[in-house]
Amino acid sequence: MTTTTAPDWTQRFSDRMSRVRASEIRELLKLLDQPDILSFAGGIPDPSLFPTERLQAAYEAVLADPELSAQALQYSVSEGYLPLRRWIAERMTRAGAPCDENNVLLTAGSQQALDLIGKLFLSPGATVMVARPTYLGALQAFNAYEPNYIDLPDGALTNGVDAEALMAGRAPRPLGYFVPDFANPTGQSLTLAEREALLRLADTLDMTLIEDAAYRDLRFEGEVLPTLLGLDIARSGSIETARTLYCGTFSKTLSPALRMGWVCGPRAVIDKLVLLKQGADLHVSTINQMVTHRAVSEGYEQHLGALRSAYGAKAKTILAALERHMPKGVTWPAPQGGMFIWLRLPEGMDGKVLLEKALAEERVAFVPGEPFFAEVPAANAIRLSYSLPTDAQIEDGVKRLAGLIGREM
Ligand SMILES: Cc1ncc(COP(=O)(O)O)c(C=O)c1O
Numbered sequence: 001m002t003t004t005t006a007p008d009w010t011q012r013f014s015d016r017m018s019r020v021r022a023s024e025i026r027e028l029l030k031l032l033d034q035p036d037i038l039s040f041a042g043g044i045p046d047p048s049l050f051p052t053e054r055l056q057a058a059y060e061a062v063l064a065d066p067e068l069s070a071q072a073l074q075y076s077v078s079e080g081y082l083p084l085r086r087w088i089a090e091r092m093t094r095a096g097a098p099c100d101e102n103n104v105l106l107t108a109g110s111q112q113a114l115d116l117i118g119k120l121f122l123s124p125g126a127t128v129m130v131a132r133p134t135y136l137g138a139l140q141a142f143n144a145y146e147p148n149y150i151d152l153p154d155g156a157l158t159n160g161v162d163a164e165a166l167m168a169g170r171a172p173r174p175l176g177y178f179v180p181d182f183a184n185p186t187g188q189s190l191t192l193a194e195r196e197a198l199l200r201l202a203d204t205l206d207m208t209l210i211e212d213a214a215y216r217d218l219r220f221e222g223e224v225l226p227t228l229l230g231l232d233i234a235r236s237g238s239i240e241t242a243r244t245l246y247c248g249t250f251s252k253t254l255s256p257a258l259r260m261g262w263v264c265g266p267r268a269v270i271d272k273l274v275l276l277k278q279g280a281d282l283h284v285s286t287i288n289q290m291v292t293h294r295a296v297s298e299g300y301e302q303h304l305g306a307l308r309s310a311y312g313a314k315a316k317t318i319l320a321a322l323e324r325h326m327p328k329g330v331t332w333p334a335p336q337g338g339m340f341i342w343l344r345l346p347e348g349m350d351g352k353v354l355l356e357k358a359l360a361e362e363r364v365a366f367v368p369g370e371p372f373f374a375e376v377p378a379a380n381a382i383r384l385s386y387s388l389p390t391d392a393q394i395e396d397g398v399k400r401l402a403g404l405i406g407r408e409m
Pocket of ligand 1: 109212256
């Protein structure tokens with residue numbers, strides 16, 4: 001028997017792999033199997049809010065009918081299931097972004113939409129503009145296409161920004177990625193004035209905008225604000241002349257396991273994304289598209305109402321616990337929706353170091369802030385998600401974490 005050594009794979013991977021690294025969140029989630037860890041880390045939906053019966057009925061109905069099941073278990077078109085694309089286009093139209101099914105591509109979660117958009121727009125060295133901090137998963141999706149990042153400076157949308165200085169030495173026509181509603185990781189939203197300022201900046205820089213609306217339907221307080229896409233269409237006249245690509249998902253409202261998301265944008269862009277989708281995985285699971293359509297066709301807004309009150313109640317609980325237990329010098333803006341609170345620690349305190357101690361000494365988990373920064377990191381912040389723990393766990397976890405932070409100050 002001859003033995004051979006394993007190939008040196010690192011010599012064979014493409015250049016782009018130098019930018020692709022393991023996600024700290026995913027690595028961390030592996031630790032969370034330990035039953036005694038109290039976790040604010042995940043940022044995943046509360047499984048007790050999954051519409052299980054609704055989905056069960058939809059799967060049964062689709063599989064029991066010979067004609068429907070023959071379709072549901074078959075290959076299908078890359079654009080996605082027409083009735084669901086139509087449903088999405090009609091809902092987006094009602095919400096102020098007039099469009100039709102030709103403007104909608106179904107994707108395997110909104111994460112795939114980010115990847116396909118990266119593939120379509122980013123050559124190595126291209127410029128991507130992001131908020132500071134921004135969604136780590138978007139950075140992971142874009143990193144494979146080797147862009148350079150610009151953090152939009154704090155306050156730039158309220159106080160104005162020197163666009164020319166910002167872009168000095170950068171590849172022109174940047175791709176801008178923003179989460180205007182209840183962002184991951186901060187839980188914060190752009191005001192109407194900031195949305196308008198962002199569109200003006202996009203005009204000045206000839207920037208294509210990605211609007212990631214993952215948490216938009218989870219508002220539990222305050223007034224609904226127009227989408228960037230809606231504002232863009234209102235001023236440019238039509239979705240075909242808009243520069244915004246809207247990424248939506250059913251992950252936070254139905255179930256992430258369906259892997260059902262979409263991109264809505266000008267047809268010239270959607271048509272190209274369809275080709276990339278074809279090359280990536282042909283199409284989203286046909287049965288899941290048909291089931292999702294059934295699941296949202298009736299009573300969806302009511303279901304969203306139940307989610308909003310459940311997450312709103314959890315947000316209230318964690319805000320009260322933070323107020324009660326956190327030492328002075330720790331600050332957090334209150335969210336009006338979504339699943340996250342962004343805790344600013346005193347200057348000099350490092351979220352990663354704090355996590356190691358929190359796991360070892362207090363059995364509490366969260367996500368350190370640093371990986372959410374694209375260009376210039378800040379260490380003294382952490383992300384808490386309140387979507388999963390019970391009220392009692394929130395109270396207990398915040399108390400333990402506050403005790404640790406107090407000792408570290
Ligand atoms: C801001 C944001 N965008 C996109 C996603 C991706 O979600 P999905 O691919 O399940 O739609 C997430 C998931 O956590 C997210 O937080």
